[in-house]
Amino acid sequence: MLASLLAPIAALTGLGLAELWPTDDPPATGVVAVAAEYPRAEVVEASSERCGGSNEDRRPDGAIPAEVDCTLLTARVTTSDAVGQSVQVWAPALIRPEDLPPGTAIVLVRYLQTAGEPEAWAWYDYARTVPLGVLAVLYGVVVVAVAGMRGLRALLGLAFASVVIAVFVLPALLQGSDPLLVGLTGSSAIMFVVLYLAHGLSRRTTTALLGTFAGLGATAVLGAVAARSARISGISVEENYRLAQLTGNLDGTALRGLFLASVVLAGLGVLNDVTITQASAVWELRAADPHAGIRDLFSRGMRIGRDHIASTVYTIAFAYAGAALPVLLLVQVYRLPVMQMIGSGEFAEEIARTL
Numbered sequence: 001m002l003a004s005l006l007a008p009i010a011a012l013t014g015l016g017l018a019e020l021w022p023t024d025d026p027p028a029t030g031v032v033a034v035a036a037e038y039p040r041a042e043v044v045e046a047s048s049e050r051c052g053g054s055n056e057d058r059r060p061d062g063a064i065p066a067e068v069d070c071t072l073l074t075a076r077v078t079t080s081d082a083v084g085q086s087v088q089v090w091a092p093a094l095i096r097p098e099d100l101p102p103g104t105a106i107v108l109v110r111y112l113q114t115a116g117e118p119e120a121w122a123w124y125d126y127a128r129t130v131p132l133g134v135l136a137v138l139y140g141v142v143v144v145a146v147a148g149m150r151g152l153r154a155l156l157g158l159a160f161a162s163v164v165i166a167v168f169v170l171p172a173l174l175q176g177s178d179p180l181l182v183g184l185t186g187s188s189a190i191m192f193v194v195l196y197l198a199h200g201l202s203r204r205t206t207t208a209l210l211g212t213f214a215g216l217g218a219t220a221v222l223g224a225v226a227a228r229s230a231r232i233s234g235i236s237v238e239e240n241y242r243l244a245q246l247t248g249n250l251d252g253t254a255l256r257g258l259f260l261a262s263v264v265l266a267g268l269g270v271l272n273d274v275t276i277t278q279a280s281a282v283w284e285l286r287a288a289d290p291h292a293g294i295r296d297l298f299s300r301g302m303r304i305g306r307d308h309i310a311s312t313v314y315t316i317a318f319a320y321a322g323a324a325l326p327v328l329l330l331v332q333v334y335r336l337p338v339m340q341m342i343g344s345g346e347f348a349e350e351i352a353r354t355l
Contacts, residue, residue: 002206009188009213016185020178022171035112039080040127041087046073046100051090071097073123075106082110087121105130150198157194164190169265173258180220183261187216187268199276204283211275216264219271223263270312278305 051070058064071091077083089108091100100106105127113119143151169186173179191212199205282301286292292300321328 002203002210005210006206010192013185013188013192016181017168017189020172020182020185021168022175022177035114037080037110037112038107038124039077039082039110041075041077041079041106041108043100043102043104043106044074044076044086045102046071046091046097048072048097054093068093071095071100073097073100075108077108080110089121089123091123154194154198157197160193160197161190165265169261173261179257179261180224180264183264184216184220187264188213190268191216191272195272195276204279205276208272208275208279211279212268212271215271215275216267219267220260220264223260227259270316274305274308274312277308281305 048069049072050067053065053068055064070093072088073091074086074088077085077087087108107124107127109122109124111117111120111122140155143155145151147154164186168189169182172182172186191209195205195209195212199208278301281304282297285297285300289296
């Protein structure tokens with residue numbers, strides 16, 4: 001019974017991957033290509049110097065000061081063919097000399113010499129590869145230590161999901177394929193592998209997988225209704241507008257589809273959490289009371305599910321609030337009316353995505 005329900009979904013997923021798989025290179029953006037590389041470097045010395053003001057130094061009254069304190073740093077290149085070379089660059093306005101003690105790892109931009117321009121160096125960012133790598137390793141160790149082989153399989157599933165997004169979803173979207181179909185196909189492929197890899201082949205996992213697919217379908221429908229009724233086009237978000245410009249696609253339908261694809265992908269993790277937890281809870285209830293009827297199991301599972309849904313609501317809302325904290329602070333600074341803020345395009349997208 002379960003296999004007969006799952007087989008058509010698997011067939012549609014395979015067909016979607018075959019039809020939507022990107023075959024062309026990403027479209028040309030029309031942006032002038034600059035010969036540049038991004039070598040790593042170590043700070044040798046940082047000092048405070050006077051320099052001309054810019055838009056980054058704009059005061060609350062709108063005035064730009066003639067001179068401000070800037071940070072000039074000397075760095076030694078540690079990668080590329082310029083290893084050992086000492087260069088001087090200006091750090092961004094908010095970075096002070098005390099933020100750049102000697103030995104700090106940074107990334108620079110090296111604009112290579114061309115026919116009409118000499119070689120130039122500029123600040124790019126702090127080098128964060130090592131600390132982020134250490135954090136990822138610690139996370140993996142904790143997951144495996146607590147969950148054992150199931151935790152390891154879950155990490156492998158996460159790696160597979162990342163590959164699907166990088167190899168299929170993003171290139172297919174850039175190629176111009178229907179965003180909603182790409183999002184649903186990619187999410188379906190991810191769930192088939194991730195759930196069975198982490199939880200094994202069983203009726204319990206298959207039940208959770210079917211519940212996840214039902215949730216994905218409902219999410220796509222509700223997202224489409226929200227996008228149309230709230231007139232969410234994607235243009236109001238700067239990144240979406242810039243992406244449309246660079247790819248030469250300003251079609252509102254495509255941007256609305258991109259919003260729907262993001263809704264599906266964002267809901268994937270929450271749906272997975274809810275469905276697998278509920279399936280496991282009902283299976284354990286049945287194991288504890290083999291003589292319980294379907295109605296009794298359903299009512300018990302619903303009681304557990306209500307608590308789970310209630311906590312999930314807080315989790316999603318707080319996650320978005322934390323990610324949008326700088327924007328919320330800007331709203332306070334601008335003193336915008338609450339209803340005007342909620343109705344703005346950028347906030348409307350996030351609210352619709354959360355709900």
